[in-house]
Every structure is written in structure tokens, then in C-alpha cells.
Amino acid sequence: MQWIECRVHTTHAAHELIAQLFITHGANGTVLEDSRGKDFTPEPWTDIIGKPKTEHLPTDGVVVKAYFPDDGTLEATLSAVKKDLVQLEVTTNQPVAQTEILLTTVHEEDWAEAWKAYYKPVQVSETMSIVPTWESYEKRREDEHVITMDPGMAFGTGTHETTLLCLQALEHIVNDGDTVIDVGTGSGILSIAAAKLGAKAVHAVDLDPLAVQVAKENSEANNVSERITIEQRDLLSESSNEQKADIVVANLLAHLVIALAPDIHRHLKVGGKLVVSGIIKQKEQEVIDVLKQENFQIDDVLEQKDWVAIRCRLTEVGGE
Template structure:
């Protein structure tokens, strides 16, 4: 089978919503080519990134790439993608140059393209994320291995927003906790929560593909008995209280359910938010404070922000 590689030249801010658009259009996964990956200091501390060619990267902004089957509907699909991306401007999302290009690849090249971008990476003090096809031996007794298949996943779990979320979970998840993951995507944060000792995770996502992906990745990591993955719009109709809520999602979306997050937390419960571009930091902080939260921490990695808040 022949495949078409679609490449969207955009900004860091637009990575998550564009990735979601591509998945909804039928892409099995996305590749992010961010020039900051070439110079990231954390490579020497938390692991290596393999086979990165500077010529593959833009001078500014990022490339978001996906693979679509070449069939009679391809032109229509690409037009729908372009329209959906342009509609992001309605949410004040900076699209940068917003250049979209197509190129043809065969199936063998497509498979190789995935695997050369995805190797085991140690993203925090405890966690190493590794693809299912890679043999990896832990280097320490307390290292936690989290397996993902990017052919099914919403990213590979190594984006700064995910790293910030997992680093926060490492510090704040307690044994026996009940956790809610809002916008679960690949399920990486749900799985990490269980591996850190949480007793139960309710993973919600509006996209049924994400619900299935979370379920599959939970089974891969042998934690599916403790993760309930369900299609749901944010926290609508959720009527119980959790110890911790985590959400790696756009700032604009966080500000649609901060009051529900407060309602769905036990007193003293924590709300870990990520996916926030630096320019939206104060907006999200103000929204959380207005909902009744106390801001405990604001953390940053590259241009991304994570905020940890507590229900008073």
C-alpha cells in the first residue's frame, strides 16, 4: 500500500490540537519534528534521542507529520484537515506559517519512519518510556518502564507537556489514590498513575479512538484492571470525588472545566494541569484561583507550563 505523508509547519502551541485533528482524520499517529530536540540538555541526563538529522527540522516552529492511506478520498481528507486547522484560529491558537505539504511514501518506508523516531527515553527520575518492539533492560532497581505503541498513540509520551505531568505525578500520587485523567489520549498519564501506586484511574476523552488507545496501552502495561477508560466530555456528569485530577490539555480547555475539577476533588485534593503555553500561564492561574484553588507550584519546560493546584 502507498501512503501520503502530510507535513504541517506550525508552532509548539498548535501541536496538540493539530495532532488531534490528524488522528480524527484517520492517521495512526504523529511525528513531531521540533528543532529544540537537537539541543535539549535533558538528553544527557534522562536518556538519548536517536538518529536525529538537523536537515529534517525547520529553522523555527515545528513540523507535525502524519501518514494517510492513498485512496480516492485522500484529497477530500486533506481539505478537511486544512479547514479544521484553520478553524483553530477561532480559539486564538497561533498557527505560525501554517504550511501544509504532501509527499508519497511506500509501506516499508512508512514503518521505518515510525521506528527511527521512537527509542527508549528516560523522561524523569523514575520513568523510562519505551516502544513495545524495543528490548530494554532497566539500569536501576527503582526504574519504572512504561510501554507505548506510537502506531496507536497520541504522541510518544516524551513531549514536554507529558514529561511535566509525569514528573508531577511522581511527586504527588500516593498509594491507594483515586485519580481522574481528563483528556487521556494514549493513556500514558493513567498508566503512570497506577504504576506509581494509585488504586483506580478513570480516564476520560471525548475521542473514542483515544478511549480505545488508552485501553490497549493499559493492557500492554498490565494495568487494565485498574483503569476505566470512557468516552466523556471533560467532567460532565461525573458525580464522585477523586484524590487527584490530571489533565494534559490546552489552556482554553482547562478553563472550561476548572469549576468541575474543584467539585470532583476531595478536600485537599490536587489538580495537575499541563499543556499550557507560556503566554496563557496567568490566564489559567487566575481561572483556577477563581474556582477556589490554591496554587502550589508553577513549573516550566521549554515554552510549556504545568500548574499544580490544591482544593482548599
């Protein structure tokens, strides 16, 4: 199958907005190439085996790459995207695109080979490592949890800061026998991690049918599919899962976390734990204020670069 790669060079302040804009217009996935990756400083416990290449990263800002199927509708889609980019500049009162949208035809098989050049096994927390499906790997400690991933056409390596923060949070809160809801599961990596950490049942939801397909494939590849249910649903509001969970994890953008907050009570036990990520530092306090209004007690705030994840718990209804 052929895909069209749409590439925009933008700023750190605007890259998430542009990525979301592409998704809104039907992109089957986005990839962010961040210039700050050249200066990556690992955490003390991090050990990158065969350090990923950084030559492809821009020297400044972020390159956002979105992928659309080459099915004849791209011209109309790009017209709508360009219109929204102009509106985005008006709304934010700042330039968001440093270049025009550049187009490249990508064959699915070429994509797979390209990833292999710089996607290597990486330790992402004290006890978890992510390993691409084509790499041979041996555990370096008895309690190590190895998550096997294939990025596919629509998803990255699972090592973006927002995902890492969620993985690190889950490592400290998932107990044997817990039930977990993963909102906006994407590749399924957080669901897989929860299962490997001891959760007895994980319910994952995502709006994107491709995400559902990829998450199912990844859960099967990690031999945890019997504990993970994956559905194409609208976040929590349309979830068919009526049982309240011990943990809810949501790696979303800040405005989605804020919109989601009032609905979480219906799906989380009193005393249950919530992890939200995908939040830029500037939005941290706004998200915390909303969570407190919804009777969540803030337990911890994790930070990496410009991103934060918030770990909290649901208190008795009516107050903290």
C-alpha cells in the same frame, strides 16, 4: 491499512493551533517535529539510552504531520482544512503555514518500522522510564517504574514537554491507594504512570475512540489494566465516574483547561490535587487566574522550554 500524511511547516507560535485544527477535522493523530529538539538539553537526572535521532527535524519552526485514513473523503477534508488555515491567519494576524499542505501515503506497517529508528528507552523523571515495546531493557534501580509504550499510528513517544511535566508532577503527588482521573488520556501514559506509582484506581476519559483503544492496549501491556478504567467520554462533564478522586490530571491545551476548571469540583475531593499541562508560557497567568477563581490553591508551576504545568489543590468551597 493506508493512511494519508498531511504535512505543514509552521511557526512555534502557531503549531498547536494547526495541530488542533487537524484534530477538529478528524485526524486520527498528529506528530510534531520541532526544530528545538536539535538543541535538547536534558534535565540533570535524564539519561537517554541510545539518544533519539534528530536528523529528521526541521532547521526552523515546527512541522505538523496529521494522519487521515485513505477512505475517499480526504479531498473534502483538505478543502475545509485549507479554508480554516486562511481564517486562522486572519484571526491571529500572522502567517501560520510556511508551505502548502504536502501529502504522502503511509502504510501502517511502514509507520511502525519508521518509529523504531529513533524511539529509544528514555528516563523521563527521577524514577520513571519509557521503553518501546520492541526494546529489551533492564531496570537500573530497584524503585524504577518502567512504562512500556508503542506509539502506534496516532500517538508520539510520550516524551513531549507537556507529558514529561505531568509525569514529573505525578511522581511527587501520587500516594498508595489514591484514586485518579486522567482527562484526555491519549495513549494512556499518565494513567499507567499513576497506577505504577501506587494509585489503586484510575479513571481515564478521551473523546477519540482510537485513543481509548490504544490506551487499553498500553495499559494491558503494562499489566495495570485491572486498575484502569478507560471510557470514550466528553472530558469530565459526561464521565460515568461519580466517585470524587484524590487527583485529577489533564494534559490539554490552555483553553480546554480554562473551560474544564469550573467542572472539576464535582470530581475532586476537597484538598484533592489537580495537575494541568499543555499550557504555553504566554497563557500561564490566565490559567492560574481562572484556577484561583475556582478555589484552587497553586502549589507549584513546572516549566520546560515554552510549556508549563500547574500543580494545585482544591480548597474549601467559598475561598482559599
